[in-house]
Amino acid sequence: TxxxxxxxxxxxxxxxxxxxxxxxxxxxxxxxxxxxxxxxxxxxxxxxxxxxxxxxxxxxxxxxxxxxxxxxxxxxxxxxxxxxxxxxxxxxxxxxxxxxxxxxxxxxxxxxxxxxxxxxxxxxxxxxxxxxxxxxxxxxxxAVAPLDLVAVTTASGARCFSCLSVAWGFVSDVDIESEKYRHMGAARFTLGTLVRLASMHTYRGRLSYLPAADATAHRPISRSITVAPNGRLPLQRLPLHRALSDMGLCEERHAFRGAEPAPAPCPSPGSPPPSSASVLPPPSFSFEPGPGELPAGGAGEAQVGGPPDELLVPLGQPVPGSWVTVEDDFVLVLAIYQSHLGADLFAAPFARFDDGLIHLCFIKAGISRAALVRLFLAMEKGSHFEQECPHLVHVPVRAFRLEPLTRKGILTVDGERVEYGPIQGQVHRALARLITG
Ligand code: ADP
Ligand code: MG
Structure with missing residues (x-):
C-alpha cells in the first residue's frame, strides 16, 4: 500500500x-x-x-x-x-x-x-x-521557547518591540562609540569600554518604574566556568581582563575574584532570595494600578498593531501613583530582559526568556573607576551582584520610564541608537517564540 x-x-x-x-x-x-x-x-x-x-x-x-x-x-x-x-x-x-x-x-x-x-x-x-x-x-x-518582548515608546510617539535591552549612559556610549571598531568583532566592546573608562561621564535623569510585585528578588547565579587545573580562569576567554591587566588597570586578584565557589549551572529557576544588599527587594505594597487610574487602553491605545500597553500612560503625563520614581545622577541605566548584554557579558544572570520581567539595573554616580572596572570584569562571569557594590541597583519591574535631564547623551534599544529624550516601555510576556534548541 x-x-x-x-x-x-x-x-x-x-x-x-x-x-x-x-x-x-x-x-x-x-x-x-x-x-x-x-x-x-x-x-x-x-x-x-x-x-x-x-x-x-x-x-x-x-x-x-x-x-x-x-x-x-x-x-x-x-x-x-x-x-x-x-x-x-x-x-x-x-x-x-x-x-x-x-x-x-x-x-x-x-x-x-x-x-x-x-x-x-x-x-x-x-x-x-x-x-x-x-x-x-x-x-x-x-526546540522553541516563549520569548518576552518589551514595547518601547520614544518621545515622538514611535513604538518598537525590543527583545534585549534599553540602555543609557556607559553601556549605550560604548555600544555606539565602538561602532568605528566594528572590524574588530566582539573586541570592539573591550576597546570601547577602555576608552570610556578613561573619561567616565555621569548623567542626571528621572527613572520611574512599576515594580513587579510578585517577583521575588533573585540570587545571582554564576554560570558554569571551566577552571584551569591551577584554579584560575582560562585567560584566553577574558579579553577585557587581559587588556586591563596589560594596561595595569586591573590587578590579578581582581581578575580572578569569584572563580570559586563551585559554580551553579546556568538555567536554574526558583533560586533562593539574595544575600546581596545591592539587590533591592520589591517594596511590599501593591503595585496593581487602581481602577480609573489609567486610560482604558493605556498609552498603546493610539497605536495600530500590537497589544496595547495597558501599564503605560502617554509620555507627556505623570506616571501612575503606583510607580516608584528616583531622580539621581547615573553612570548607566540598563533595562535588560535577557541574561546577556553581549556574548561575554552575563549582565542579568537571573533573567529568563519568558519571566515577564524587565530587569532594571542602574549604577549611580559616585562609584570609583576601580569599582566600575571590577563590576565589568565580574560581569563576564555574572558575579557582579555578589560584590555588593552600593552603587549598583537591580529592581525587577513590569514597566519603566526614563527621562534624561542631561541634555546630551545616547539611548539604545537592542543596541541600536534611538532618538534621545524620554523613553518608556512595558513587558509583553511570551509574545514571541524563540528557537532555543
Ligand atoms: P552587528 O552586531 O555587527 O551590529 P547586526 O546584524 O546587528 O550586526 O547589523 C547591524 C546593522 O546592519 C543592523 O541595524 C541592520 O539593520 C543593518 N544591516 C542589515 N543588512 C545590511 C546591509 N546589507 N548593509 C548595511 N547594513 C545592513
Ligand atoms: Mg526575561
Whole structure:
C-alpha cells in the first residue's frame, strides 16, 4: 500500500536572512563553511537571503507568506533579529505572525541573544565561531521557547518591540562609540569600554518604574566556568581582563575574584532570595494600578498593531501613583530582559526568556573607576551582584520610564541608537517564540 506524501514528515523549512556586513563581515563565509553543511545534514530545507541594506529584512518579513516557513533565522548580530521581530509586529496579522519561531546564528559584533541561548542550553560561555557552532547545533534541535518582548515608546510617539535591552549612559556610549571598531568583532566592546573608562561621564535623569510585585528578588547565579587545573580562569576567554591587566588597570586578584565557589549551572529557576544588599527587594505594597487610574487602553491605545500597553500612560503625563520614581545622577541605566548584554557579558544572570520581567539595573554616580572596572570584569562571569557594590541597583519591574535631564547623551534599544529624550516601555510576556534548541 502507498503512503500519501502528506502523511510523511516533511523537512523543516527555515528562512535564513544573512547580514553580510555584520560584525567582521565573516557571516557568509562562516555560514557556507560551517552552518549550511550542518543544517543540510539535519534534513532542514532552507532559503538563504542576503540583506542588501538596513531594514531590508524588516520589509521582507512584513510581506512574505509565513505559511511557507517553520522559522526565520537571522545570521547576523542582534540588529537583524530586531528587524525580523519588528517586521512581524508590523503585519496586519501580527498576532499570528509573531508566533513564527525566530532564531539567531551569531555572526555580528553584538551577540547578546545568542549568548543567552548558549547559556540557557547549559553550554560554556564562548565567542566567535565557537558560539556560532553551538547555536547552529541548537538550531538543528528545533526546540522553541516563549520569548518576552518589551514595547518601547520614544518621545515622538514611535513604538518598537525590543527583545534585549534599553540602555543609557556607559553601556549605550560604548555600544555606539565602538561602532568605528566594528572590524574588530566582539573586541570592539573591550576597546570601547577602555576608552570610556578613561573619561567616565555621569548623567542626571528621572527613572520611574512599576515594580513587579510578585517577583521575588533573585540570587545571582554564576554560570558554569571551566577552571584551569591551577584554579584560575582560562585567560584566553577574558579579553577585557587581559587588556586591563596589560594596561595595569586591573590587578590579578581582581581578575580572578569569584572563580570559586563551585559554580551553579546556568538555567536554574526558583533560586533562593539574595544575600546581596545591592539587590533591592520589591517594596511590599501593591503595585496593581487602581481602577480609573489609567486610560482604558493605556498609552498603546493610539497605536495600530500590537497589544496595547495597558501599564503605560502617554509620555507627556505623570506616571501612575503606583510607580516608584528616583531622580539621581547615573553612570548607566540598563533595562535588560535577557541574561546577556553581549556574548561575554552575563549582565542579568537571573533573567529568563519568558519571566515577564524587565530587569532594571542602574549604577549611580559616585562609584570609583576601580569599582566600575571590577563590576565589568565580574560581569563576564555574572558575579557582579555578589560584590555588593552600593552603587549598583537591580529592581525587577513590569514597566519603566526614563527621562534624561542631561541634555546630551545616547539611548539604545537592542543596541541600536534611538532618538534621545524620554523613553518608556512595558513587558509583553511570551509574545514571541524563540528557537532555543
Ligand atoms: P552587528 O552586531 O555587527 O551590529 P547586526 O546584524 O546587528 O550586526 O547589523 C547591524 C546593522 O546592519 C543592523 O541595524 C541592520 O539593520 C543593518 N544591516 C542589515 N543588512 C545590511 C546591509 N546589507 N548593509 C548595511 N547594513 C545592513
Ligand atoms: Mg526575561
Amino acid at each position: 502507498d503512503i500519501a506524501p502528506s502523511l510523511l514528515p516533511r523537512p523543516r523549512r527555515l528562512l535564513l536572512l544573512l547580514n553580510p556586513f555584520g560584525g567582521r563581515g565573516l557571516a557568509l563565509q562562516w555560514c557556507q563553511t560551517h552552518v549550511l553543511p550542518m543544517i543540510t545534514e539535519a534534513d532542514i530545507s532552507f532559503n538563504l537571503i542576503q540583506t542588501e541594506r538596513p531594514n531590508h529584512a524588516r520589509e521582507l518579513v512584513k510581506s512574505i507568506n509565513l505559511a511557507e516557513w517553520d522559522g526565520i533565522v537571522a545570521i547576523s548580530g542582534d540588529g537583524l533579529l530586531y528587524e525580523v521581530l519588528n517586521g512581524l509586529m508590523e503585519r496586519p496579522d501580527w498576532e499570528q505572525a509573531i508566533k513564527m519561531p525566530v532564531g539567531i546564528l551569531p555572526s555580528g559584533s553584538g551577540n547578546a541573544l545568542a549568548g543567552a541561548i548558549n547559556c540557557n542550553a547549559g553550554l560554556e560561555q564562548v565567542l566567535g565561531l565557537e558560539l556560532l557552532l553551538n547555536c547552529a547545533l541548537l538550531l538543528c534541535h528545533a
